[in-house]
Amino acid sequence: MIVEILALLLTLFGIAYGIFKYRITFWARRGVQSETQATFPFGNDPAFHPDVILTKRNAAYVMDDLYQKHKDKPFVGIYGPLGQPTIFINDLELIKNILIKDFEVFVDRIGQFNFFGGDSEVFTDRLWRQQLLTLKGELWKDVRSVFSPVFTSGKMKLMMHFMKAISLNLQEEMRQCAEHFNPIDLKGVFGKYSMDTIATCGFGVDAGSFGSNKETIFVKHARTIFDRSHWDNLMLVCSIIPGLNAFCKMLKLPFFKPVETKFFYDIIIQTIQNRVKTKERKNDLVDLMIDAIHFEKTLKEIGEIEAYDNVIQSSSFAHKIKKTDFDETLVVSNALLILVAGYDTTAMTMTYCAYELAKSQVTQDKLIQEIDEVMSKLAEDQDFPDYNTIQTMPYLDSVLHETLRLHCPIPLILRNTAQDYKIPGHYAVIPKGTDVSMLAYSIMRDEKYYDNPNVFNPDNFSKTSKEKRNPFAYLPFGHGPRACIGMRFALLEAKVGLVSVLNKYRIKACKDTPQHPMRSNSSFLGNPRDKLWVAVEAR
């Protein structure tokens, strides 16, 4: 019997291996140059490289190895787990076509494989499937057009007074460090600022990050939602391997961060309930999103929302929500996304920006000079530049964009083909349903587009430099109709925070400031691996 089982297993393995070997000829059969070294069953997609799965290296570095090998080709075929074909696009004109000109073919960001919880029916996974990052086709278009007005510059003006108020806490933290000659951990302090800003602007919630040395539970959950533990990686692999996927679904195992998701779900739903009950209006993102979808119609079912909450993990819930109008789920899911998408990305941008300023006093002097000029021209009743003034500080803008170029939080831009796509000027066709990746991290460090690409140089974003360069060589927020919806919010938040700090303090390198910060091994994003310590001095 054992011999028969072994023979069966060996035969199955042989068949799977044979299919894999055949699948990884997919691109060659279509006349597309490809990366041929592929490990069974993982393929050669850097996102599934053993070093990434085992959290030994940040995904951006593994992707960059592949980019360096193939950067002279306009595009290169690669293979995901089980030989799933994917294509990397290096040519900037082709990137422009994909993100803008031929957008209708590339509306979707992901195909079958959903890195937020796969196709599990567990409530927290279902919640993640309703948000902009992973929504598809017409539903994505509807949701995006409903929520876009929430992020116009007019609405951002409304947000600025929240940001200013929170930046006073940031200043206070800097003051204490300066007074006691304590070095400061940049991600720690800007993480607090970013968390309180997004929690207040987003949901009128005080995350309480400042004023305590202990991390609040709110901050802890927001921080860990994008950290990938070995367990998370195991679940990621399970979500895409058919047999394992079915087994996990049978056990109702959640695929993506159930504890954190439930925590934020509770907060958001309570905020909404509270707004309805008290009729309070704060003009924050929740109010604007509620306005956007005319939420009133589902609010009368608020009693039902409370009931959902109590049965959140039970199977009856999954059945119940199907019968319900999806409106409130859309708001909660997207509010949840805004909270997590807005927190870490902006915090790490400010962190790296302050780090680079600490290392380059010349750059900091120039920025301080611009800030001083603006402050000296304020009207008598003003203590801070207004929205329009902040938007017209060219050097501040360049410093931030250079930070995003060198330390881009999200290393790649993803799309998936809705139909076969013939590559313009080439006979190759990218078949329907193929993942298409653009390696933002590597493109923005390519010497073809930036001189001395590994050196921090805000002049890369002077008017003349920008005019000379192809705009698609700059991709921290993506481009086109599916680019980052929160870009204006993130840039404004970072500008307000930096002006507030540098108006009073100077940041300097200290003995613990690392020379070459590395991206974290356990995050898919660009979080620094080690703490970035700097010294703070009153000006």
Ligand code: HEM
């Ligand atoms: C420095 C900070 C940030 C960076 C670098 C960043 C970067 C990105 C990138 C690269 C994308 C994918 C774009 C594409 O596929 O073309 C994206 C999408 C998105 N971002 Fe951001 N982001 C930041 C801050 C924010 C903030 C503050 C919010 C919300 C307030 C936000 C909300 C979103 C949403 C909802 C999407 C999905 C858009 C869609 O698919 O329609 N992001 N972001």
